[in-house]
Amino acid sequence: MNQIERFKAMVEMRFFDEACLEGVPTMEIHGELHTGIGQEAISAGLLGHLKNSDALVSTHRNHYHALIKGVNPYRLMSEIFEKKTGICQGFGGHMHPFSLKQNFSATGIVGQSLPVALGYAYAFKMRKEDSLAIGVIGDGAANHGTFHETLNIAGAWKLPLLVLVENNGYGISVPISKVLATETIAERAKSYSAWGKCVNGDDPDIVSEAVEEAVSHIRSNQGPAILEAVCNRFRGHYEGDTDHYRSKTEKQNMLKGDPITTYSKKLLSLKVLTENEIQNIFQTSKQKMFGLLKRVRGEKMPLPETALNYIFCEKTDG
Amino acid sequence: MANNDKIDRNLNGSEAIAEAIFQEMQQDENTILIGEDVGKCGGVFGASRNCFSEFGENRVRDMPISEMTFTGMGVGMAMSGLRPIIEIMFADFLGVCLEQIYNAIGKIHYMSGGAVKMPIVVKTAAGNIGSAAQHSQCLWGTLAHLPGLKIVVPSSLYDHKGLMASAIRSNDPVIFFEHKELLLKRARSFLSNPIVPQNTYTVPIGKAAKPRIGSDITLVTLSYSVELALKSAYEVAKEGIDVEIIDLRSLVPLDIETVLQSVRKTQRLLVVDEDYQSFGVSGEIITRVVENIDPTSLRQIKRHAVPDVPIPAALSLEQVVVPNYDSIKNMLIMMAKGP
Incomplete structure (x- = not known):
């Protein structure tokens, strides 16, 4: 996967979430929307390293992971806008997208993605399949009991599991540095006989290199890996979070390090892209994602009379 | 039996x-x-x-x-x-x-x-x-x-x-x-069906069983309490009290039809549950019964469950909070004496 594709992916992700943001003040989207704005480089770093059969279990901040895993952006955005054309017909919403075709799922409960990813990893190993499972968490979930339980099991049985930690520095308002016994999360790897590395999550090339290492470790049957990618959460924890707990200076400094701007400068200086080409990518991506938004807005909501569907898949009248 | x-x-x-x-x-x-x-x-x-x-x-x-x-x-x-x-x-x-x-x-x-x-x-x-x-x-x-x-x-x-x-x-x-x-x-x-065929078979989920047919009181229960209910019903039958027992088998789905049919016949309902009483199985069964049958046509509705207390260690204490053979029998006798 080359740098241009990584850059394109980052820009598309950014515009995808910016298009979603349009639906917040209008109440088309409600209930704690979590955008990934500022964290694009991590998902872009996954590009080219995953097979369709690999499983990815994501979190409340899941849009980019779904896109990278190949979930159709139109159907994903439809789900975020709770439309009938959504991947879950509007029953799941932005925190609970599921797409079995891509082995993609998410959970709105912090820490609960890892056990589910571990279940996939167990199944893959049991069936001697050459697939792996990625469990994504934020830094907050690294302090959840499932982190320990999952990695212990994966380490004990050498299961094909990648724990991808998107360390954006904050669990809502609490700085991770205040609640972590070690300097990094990745250094816990030793306790689980796992591979572990903490990298700069603002550069997709660095992330991609680390993912390659982690994935080849896992695919060669050596057990689990922890990849910690340090990044910034540009917005509040969720849309509506006043984010008053971070100082203006801190936020200004953070925005100066926008990974998309930084990466575009890098590609410019490496002569991978020209200024013109970069502007074209911005324009095309914006058009594409805001075009999706327009289509999605025209779609129908699920019918009220279907609200009691899907509680069970088999008949329940005894 | x-x-x-x-x-x-x-x-x-x-x-x-x-x-x-x-x-x-x-x-x-x-x-x-x-x-x-x-x-x-x-x-x-x-x-x-x-x-x-x-x-x-x-x-x-x-x-x-x-x-x-x-x-x-x-x-x-x-x-x-x-x-x-x-x-x-x-x-x-x-x-x-x-x-x-x-x-x-x-x-x-x-x-x-x-x-x-x-x-x-x-x-x-x-x-x-x-x-x-x-x-x-x-x-x-x-x-x-x-x-x-x-x-x-x-x-x-x-x-x-x-x-x-x-x-x-x-x-x-x-x-x-x-x-x-x-x-x-x-x-x-076992008092209820103890025969286990060697070959595979299934029992459908969502259909209650009626291990005893009777005409005086409908006793709705589940799990081990079915055994206790059968033993109690056998005893009170000697005193002329004819108890119908419904073994729910599953709570979800709940076979309320079987319960309703029986209660329409006996007009007396006793729910026995080994779980905590409040906000639970007994309240749900009774509610569904009165939602479906005019309560004024019913003679008695009673429940017997664990009175919202943790289970004590001493057996002398456990016996008074968990429904048992004697307590169920006494409930049945009391109900038979009532309207």
Whole structure:
């Protein structure tokens, strides 16, 4: 996967979430929307390293992971806008997208993605399949009991599991540095006989290199890996979070390090892209994602009379 | 009542369950069993005996004491095409993994708009056998409150095997509550159907049983209390009180029709539940009855359950809070004397 594709992916992700943001003040989207704005480089770093059969279990901040895993952006955005054309017909919403075709799922409960990813990893190993499972968490979930339980099991049985930690520095308002016994999360790897590395999550090339290492470790049957990618959460924890707990200076400094701007400068200086080409990518991506938004807005909501569907898949009248 | 001397297979509840698991695992290689001590030990109550040696470690896996995570693993396993049976040793431990049960297992079919199925059985041992506050709870009412979970609670030995087979074949998630007393009780001392055919069979989930037909009082109950109810009914019959017993078999789906038919006939309803009383099974059954039958046409409605207290250790105390043979018998006599 080359740098241009990584850059394109980052820009598309950014515009995808910016298009979603349009639906917040209008109440088309409600209930704690979590955008990934500022964290694009991590998902872009996954590009080219995953097979369709690999499983990815994501979190409340899941849009980019779904896109990278190949979930159709139109159907994903439809789900975020709770439309009938959504991947879950509007029953799941932005925190609970599921797409079995891509082995993609998410959970709105912090820490609960890892056990589910571990279940996939167990199944893959049991069936001697050459697939792996990625469990994504934020830094907050690294302090959840499932982190320990999952990695212990994966380490004990050498299961094909990648724990991808998107360390954006904050669990809502609490700085991770205040609640972590070690300097990094990745250094816990030793306790689980796992591979572990903490990298700069603002550069997709660095992330991609680390993912390659982690994935080849896992695919060669050596057990689990922890990849910690340090990044910034540009917005509040969720849309509506006043984010008053971070100082203006801190936020200004953070925005100066926008990974998309930084990466575009890098590609410019490496002569991978020209200024013109970069502007074209911005324009095309914006058009594409805001075009999706327009289509999605025209779609129908699920019918009220279907609200009691899907509680069970088999008949329940005894 | 069966002539119990003629029973050639004197199985207990755990053997009946183990036989169902064994046969279902033989028929579908995607069915796997995970939990604490389910492997070489065969389950602390023996409900997975013989499975480990037959199917091996990959399919019968002893888990570390990490209930929250191995229950969540069941979700990933199910999404990858497996059909996991998850053993939570005691129902009291459900609290440790409840998050994955009620936020994932019970909701994913719905949240995915019907696209994802959760063919998972969570089996667990409930009930009072003198094990005090943290190893005695029933909690089926708590779980039945949560949407998306089928709640199966077998009583007869025949149903232990047949309902477990149905639970494993179900594409919906099933929480399967065994009762410790019944897991250890042998066929020859069962009052309800003790015959367990050797071949495979299923008992449909969602259909109540009527282990005793009667005309004076409808006694609705489940699990081990069915045995107590049968014994009590046999005793009060000597005094001319004719009790009809309904074994619910499952709380979700709830076969309220069978209850209504009986109550229309007897006009007297007693619900006996070994679980906590308030906000639970007895309240739900009674509500559904009065929603469907004009209450003024009913003569008596009573309930008998654990009076919202933790289960005490001393048997002298346990006896007064958990419905037992004498207390049920006394309730029946009192009701028969009333209107």
